[in-house]
Amino acid sequence: MLLLLLRLSRNHHRFFRWILACAAIVILLILARILPFGGIRRKSSNKTMSATATTSQQQRDAGSLLERRCSEAVEKLVDLNVNFLAIDFDQTMIDVHTGGRWKESASDLAKHLRPVFLHLIPEATRRNIRVAIVTFSPQTGQIREVLKIIFLAMSELMPIRGNDQTWSYQGNGMRLGKQEHMASAAEEVMARLQLGVTDVGKSTTLLIDDDPRNISKCLKDGTRAIWFNPLDPNRLLDDLLRLE
Numbered sequence: 001m002l003l004l005l006l007r008l009s010r011n012h013h014r015f016f017r018w019i020l021a022c023a024a025i026v027i028l029l030i031l032a033r034i035l036p037f038g039g040i041r042r043k044s045s046n047k048t049m050s051a052t053a054t055t056s057q058q059q060r061d062a063g064s065l066l067e068r069r070c071s072e073a074v075e076k077l078v079d080l081n082v083n084f085l086a087i088d089f090d091q092t093m094i095d096v097h098t099g100g101r102w103k104e105s106a107s108d109l110a111k112h113l114r115p116v117f118l119h120l121i122p123e124a125t126r127r128n129i130r131v132a133i134v135t136f137s138p139q140t141g142q143i144r145e146v147l148k149i150i151f152l153a154m155s156e157l158m159p160i161r162g163n164d165q166t167w168s169y170q171g172n173g174m175r176l177g178k179q180e181h182m183a184s185a186a187e188e189v190m191a192r193l194q195l196g197v198t199d200v201g202k203s204t205t206l207l208i209d210d211d212p213r214n215i216s217k218c219l220k221d222g223t224r225a226i227w228f229n230p231l232d233p234n235r236l237l238d239d240l241l242r243l244e
């Protein structure tokens, strides 16, 4: 039919040229609806939205599972009368080793916090277990900033002991590894009566550290300790549940 119209048009029939133009417009409109460009775009966009919704749902599910497991682990600590949790910083609480020479901002460092501690520390604090950071890093000011960024007011309940020459341990306990850091932090906890924990001792303390040498010294000193595997951070929760 188009060919016929075309031929008639060539014969200078004005009416048929007009018909031809209308037909072309109608055909173009039909093609625009039939061809799938818009449809594909819409479908693709719908698929992207649906994938995004699935991903965020999965993240929410993973977050609440981690929260539940942290809660069970803290329950175990409460059962064992642990009231003082000493946590190493580099490669344990955060997923990098600063070497004590972090040059970026504290908020950049805060991005390296491991999710397991984001849940475990508030839950432990809620159950009246005091948490301290024990580290060989001298950058305790940076670490204090990181704690403030992440844990807000709760961070004020958390003593930090690093190699910053601002403290010394005068007691008779072991000084090797993280032992004097823990002893000094425990002294601070007990001295600050408003923290509500006045009976910290070896039997009520737990060290979490990625350095096996610190773990070994801690165990030799008669204090509970869990080696933190930086390659399998959430295994910490299984290890906490296995404590006796």
Ligand SMILES: [Mg+2]
Binding pocket: 088, 089, 090, 091, 092, 209, 210, 211
């Ligand atoms: Mg470490």
